[in-house]
Amino acid sequence: MAALQIVNDEGADALTLRYLAKQLSSGTATLYRHFESREDLIAQVVDRVFAEMESSMPGIDNLGWEMTCRMLANHMFKVLCHHRGVAPLLLQSVPKGPNAMIQRERSLALLLANGFSTPLAVRAYVTLARYVLGFAVQLSDRHDEDRDNAQITATFLKLDRAAFPATFAVIDEFPIPLEEEFSFGLELMIAGLSQIRKCDLNQ
Amino acid sequence: MAALQIVNDEGADALTLRYLAKQLSSGTATLYRHFESREDLIAQVVDRVFAEMESSMPGIDNLGWEMTCRMLANHMFKVLCHHRGVAPLLLQSVPKGPNAMIQRERSLALLLANGFSTPLAVRAYVTLARYVLGFAVQLSDRHDEDRDNAQITATFLKLDRAAFPATFAVIDEFPIPLEEEFSFGLELMIAGLSQIRKCDLNQ
């Protein structure tokens, strides 16, 4: 799929019908034989990524619920990182393609098999999925991370030390790699889930 | 600021230089007297929102660290929801405007004042900020939420019951309002932070 290739290599914005047509030595009008609008094209690209997310999912039976949640979220994040520009394409609408359905079914089944009640399973799944996508989006839309980090550090250093004591107190910690932020937050949520599960299982 | 008005009312995509020029009874070329590119215009709009985030921040001293985190995150989320289309504009680069700096300083100071160590304060701040933005983005890019929810329910109901047992098991729970997902995940992270703080304070 040439469209996914473009999104991977040059980002979501580079996926224009004219550019795609040129890659395929075709015209824009001809593309409309394969999809009915750019939105439809994007839905097809997105579902292709869900197919890969499903097929490359490692076996995660009998690992306990914490490890199951961790691997689910990490795997989703890894696939979205691998296909750099694709995350923003997921924002427009909730994915409704066949492979998205399969991926959701598998994830929910894993949570239920690990003892989550139905209300908690849904909430855990949707919240983790949104968490993963929220981070993936912030990763893929960053066009030049190094330049951005350099700018933010420079901006910090130009601040008045007296007026920004807290910022200067933590300045040595910046920048924290986004992957580390992702893991940090994920572990927080898993720790939080373990507390909820105590109540959930007792009721 | 007419640009922010456009973003609020018609979304980030509606903020084109031509449309903005028309609203101001001007030409596109004239706009370049006030900013040097569309990116620069967006940075100005974004910083305006940070100014509002800061000025409308309720006093949150002496509420304890959990309440402080909760109010910080909720307030950021509320302001981003109020200015619907603005969240996607925050994705392109880390905000570097003066009001963004002030907002960050105040947030970090609050965490430090509540007993967070510097490494934990930074991580808690950046992760919460990314969490809030990740959700806000998924809220503002949804052009027609009701239509989308109707479509997803319809898609679920067309699935084969035997092949999608987990999906059908939880179908009554859908859709969960995004605001509820946000609160659910935020409480998970706060619960997770309370566990980390135990180790953090002991060391």
Added chain:
DNA sequence: ACCTGAACACCGTTCAAGT
């Protein structure tokens, strides 16, 4: 000195005309 119409190189989508 300041402003701006018009141009340039793009975009998604449509459709009449060609094979």
Added chain:
DNA sequence: ACCTGAACACCGTTCAAGT
């Protein structure tokens, strides 16, 4: 029946020409 060049109404940015 299938394909597609050209058109339409957009976009950000630039600059020569006007005041």
